[in-house]
Amino acid sequence: MKIFKAIKLSAILVVFSLNVSVLSAQTGLEVMTKNEKQVFADDEKVDITMTLVNKKGKTRVRTINQVTKSDEARNRSSIIRFTSPSDVKGTSFLAIEYSDRDDDQWLYLPALSKTRRISSSNQTDNFVGSDFTYEDLATEDLEDFKYTNVKQETLDGQDCFLVEAIPVSESKIKETGYSKREIYVRKSDFVIAKVNFYDKNGVHFKTLTTGDIKKVVNNEKSRAYEISMNNLKTNHKTILKFSNFQINTGVETDLFSKRNLEKEYSYD
Amino acid sequence: MSCRQLYRNNTKDTRRNSFCKIKFASLLLIITAIQSTFSQKEKKYNIGGFVELDHISYFKNTEEYDTKVNSRNQGILQLELDGSVNDKYHFFTGIEVRNDISDADRERVFIDEAYIDIYMKTMDVRIGKQIINWGEADGINPTNNINPIDFSDIIDTDDERIGVYSISSKYYIDDITIQGVFIPVFQSSKIPSTNSRWFVDFPTTVALPTGEIIPAQFVLQETQEPQKDIESAQFALKVSTTIKGWDFSVSYFNGYDDLPSFNRQLSQDQNGLTNVLITPEIERLQVFGADFSTALGSFGLRGEAAYFRTEDQDGTNPFIDDSFYQYVIGLDRTFTDIIGENNLFVIAQWVHQIIESGEDAPNTNLNNIFQESFVARAEYEINNDAKFIVQGIHDIKVDNTYVQSELRYNLSSGVNLSVIGDFFGGKDNTFFGNYQDNNRIQARLKYSF
Numbered sequence: 001m002k003i004f005k006a007i008k009l010s011a012i013l014v015v016f017s018l019n020v021s022v023l024s025a026q027t028g029l030e031v032m033t034k035n036e037k038q039v040f041a042d043d044e045k046v047d048i049t050m051t052l053v054n055k056k057g058k059t060r061v062r063t064i065n066q067v068t069k070s071d072e073a074r075n076r077s078s079i080i081r082f083t084s085p086s087d088v089k090g091t092s093f094l095a096i097e098y099s100d101r102d103d104d105q106w107l108y109l110p111a112l113s114k115t116r117r118i119s120s121s122n123q124t125d126n127f128v129g130s131d132f133t134y135e136d137l138a139t140e141d142l143e144d145f146k147y148t149n150v151k152q153e154t155l156d157g158q159d160c161f162l163v164e165a166i167p168v169s170e171s172k173i174k175e176t177g178y179s180k181r182e183i184y185v186r187k188s189d190f191v192i193a194k195v196n197f198y199d200k201n202g203v204h205f206k207t208l209t210t211g212d213i214k215k216v217v218n219n220e221k222s223r224a225y226e227i228s229m230n231n232l233k234t235n236h237k238t239i240l241k242f243s244n245f246q247i248n249t250g251v252e253t254d255l256f257s258k259r260n261l262e263k264e265y266s267y268d
Numbered sequence: 269m270s271c272r273q274l275y276r277n278n279t280k281d282t283r284r285n286s287f288c289k290i291k292f293a294s295l296l297l298i299i300t301a302i303q304s305t306f307s308q309k310e311k312k313y314n315i316g317g318f319v320e321l322d323h324i325s326y327f328k329n330t331e332e333y334d335t336k337v338n339s340r341n342q343g344i345l346q347l348e349l350d351g352s353v354n355d356k357y358h359f360f361t362g363i364e365v366r367n368d369i370s371d372a373d374r375e376r377v378f379i380d381e382a383y384i385d386i387y388m389k390t391m392d393v394r395i396g397k398q399i400i401n402w403g404e405a406d407g408i409n410p411t412n413n414i415n416p417i418d419f420s421d422i423i424d425t426d427d428e429r430i431g432v433y434s435i436s437s438k439y440y441i442d443d444i445t446i447q448g449v450f451i452p453v454f455q456s457s458k459i460p461s462t463n464s465r466w467f468v469d470f471p472t473t474v475a476l477p478t479g480e481i482i483p484a485q486f487v488l489q490e491t492q493e494p495q496k497d498i499e500s501a502q503f504a505l506k507v508s509t510t511i512k513g514w515d516f517s518v519s520y521f522n523g524y525d526d527l528p529s530f531n532r533q534l535s536q537d538q539n540g541l542t543n544v545l546i547t548p549e550i551e552r553l554q555v556f557g558a559d560f561s562t563a564l565g566s567f568g569l570r571g572e573a574a575y576f577r578t579e580d581q582d583g584t585n586p587f588i589d590d591s592f593y594q595y596v597i598g599l600d601r602t603f604t605d606i607i608g609e610n611n612l613f614v615i616a617q618w619v620h621q622i623i624e625s626g627e628d629a630p631n632t633n634l635n636n637i638f639q640e641s642f643v644a645r646a647e648y649e650i651n652n653d654a655k656f657i658v659q660g661i662h663d664i665k666v667d668n669t670y671v672q673s674e675l676r677y678n679l680s681s682g683v684n685l686s687v688i689g690d691f692f693g694g695k696d697n698t699f700f701g702n703y704q705d706n707n708r709i710q711a712r713l714k715y716s717f
């Protein structure tokens with residue numbers, strides 16, 4: 001249960017959209033800005049199935065229900081609930097982002113009928129035992145990176161921009177777990193198709209791939225309905241499958257409260 | 269007031285029931301049938317719960333323990349049903365069936381909780397048997413006094429709070445929450461029976477006021493409990509809020525101490541033998557409390573304090589606890605990538621109790637276990653499936669210690685196996701020191717469905 005204490009609310013939602021941005025050369029920045037625009041939503045609901053696969057092929061599955069909402073300053077509030085397996089079912093997490101101070105984060109543990117304030121996690125921490133770090137899941141400030149449009153490539157029949165992202169701001173260089181990322185952005189809809197992650201020693205050690213990309217029902221935005229992250233060092237893999245996307249449906253701000261965190265049916 | 273006295277209690281609340289004889293396999297079949305019935309309808313109701321198997325063995329089993337229960341072999345079935353009638357009404361019920369072939373006193377069919385929630389625009393009301401947890405500290409919560417506790421196994425790793433039939437309402441005004449709780453009828457805690465290893469036997473002598481020590485026979489009387497009617501009503505209030513990253517609350521409880529005070533009366537029988545009559549009595553108690561929690565960077569900081577105002581406010585009644593203060597303050601943090609990519613979660617707390625009269629309180633009294641105590645807990649994730657947990661308490665004032673270690677392994681989704689070791693140390697006539705012979709090992713298999 002304690003693994004959930006590290007959960008960072010802010011992060012999760014963005015996973016779906018993989019908002020990687022920026023560009024160093026003009027074209028690279030434009031690509032990433034368009035990606036960001038494509039990803040951003042005032043509010044979003046989704047069901048997620050997370051499958052962890054270890055090097056022996058053993059799998060563990062968790063299902064999550066998540067709702068997020070962004071304010072005018074693009075600070076996000078998120079509430080997530082674990083719906084399976086049974087021993088963590090009902091465990092819920094609330095995070096409210098602020099631009100001028102640390103986020104508020106609470107974890108509700110149904111077995112104890114108790115809500116507990118929790119501290120922030122490091123950007124390089126793994127999210128609930130997965131191969132995603134909080135950094136992978138969070139939106140990033142385009143000013144923190146230099147983005148270079150290296151070339152164009154075709155992936156699975158899709159023309160993509162290959163954008164290289166290198167941290168440039170002092171704070172980002174200090175907190176990031178990566179020296180470089182190679183980001184493949186689809187030309188057709190500016191959705192991320194693939195990302196290669198390089199560690200601080202310049203070694204390629206993680207690869208993210210997306211699949212089943214399509215427009216959300218009743219919405220113009222596209223989403224990847226499947227995302228996989230492979231850790232090449234540990235041979236561990238995490239697969240996220242998304243369903244029931246609902247975008248910009250007018251989620252009430254009141255939902256993101258400790259009161260609702262403790263309610264079983266508050267997210268429907 | 270000794271621990272021996274404390275644990276002497278009648279066992280009328282044992283809740284034995286013939287249902288406990290039902291075989292678990294049969295029950296599982298029933299559950300499966302019920303589940304399939306419900307799943308055929310719209311997903312309006314949820315059935316869940318768990319099956320748990322426990323074995324406990326004590327390391328020391330000498331002759332003096334021949335009359336005690338020296339192991340536990342139990343199965344638990346917890347069945348939970350919850351659902352929503354509509355957006356305004358939600359219900360939950362949890363029923364536990366516990367069968368222990370080594371200790372019949374622990375067998376029971378028991379309603380853990382059974383309540384209905386009513387959600388309104390600015391207010392939520394919960395009516396029924398429920399568990400209400402207050403307090404921001406970890407494990408030791410001076411402000412958490414609403415529910416009685418099952419002490420039949422003092423160190424049982426599960427939370428053993430007993431639900432109370434009550435009405436709890438929360439009223440919301442912006443960031444402020446006002447909670448009121450009304451418990452119309454007193455419900456008692458459960459204390460170890462005399463054949464339990466957690467019941468410390470009475471002594472065979474007694475000290476007279478003159479200092480002379482003479483042989484004596486202790487006789488336990490019926491517990492004097494409040495009448496089970498509205499005159500035993502209890503209530504509690506709590507106001508909580510969040511301000512710039514800090515959670516605060518103040519609270520008040522007006523009710524009964526869960527644990528009895530022990531009146532002692534000396535008499536001599538016709539043979540000249542001294543009898544000590546022990547009469548447990550439930551006394552009224554008020555608790556004024558406050559707590560807070562915040563995050564300081566990667567650290568969690570939380571604290572809790574309370575003033576326990578007993579019926580012996582001037583400290584002159586030797587049989588009732590003196591009023592006292594208690595506070596807890598603690599830090600927690602997750603350290604990442606300690607070995608490889610594994611995490612370590614650590615909690616450290618300091619607990620301090622101050623008796624208002626200035627006198628020392630017997631550490632063997634459950635209200636006075638934590639006098640000047642360090643409490644710590646560490647959880648190390650060996651891998652995604654295994655975790656090692658160690659937690660301990662050391663009281664520097666009375667010099668006693670308790671350590672628990674646990675290796676927990678996730679066999680499959682919802683299936684966990686734990687091996688737990690419990691170890692006690694300390695001087696005689698200290699709380700943990702009295703249990704030095706109760707070092708034990710426990711194996712637990714739990715399936716959540």
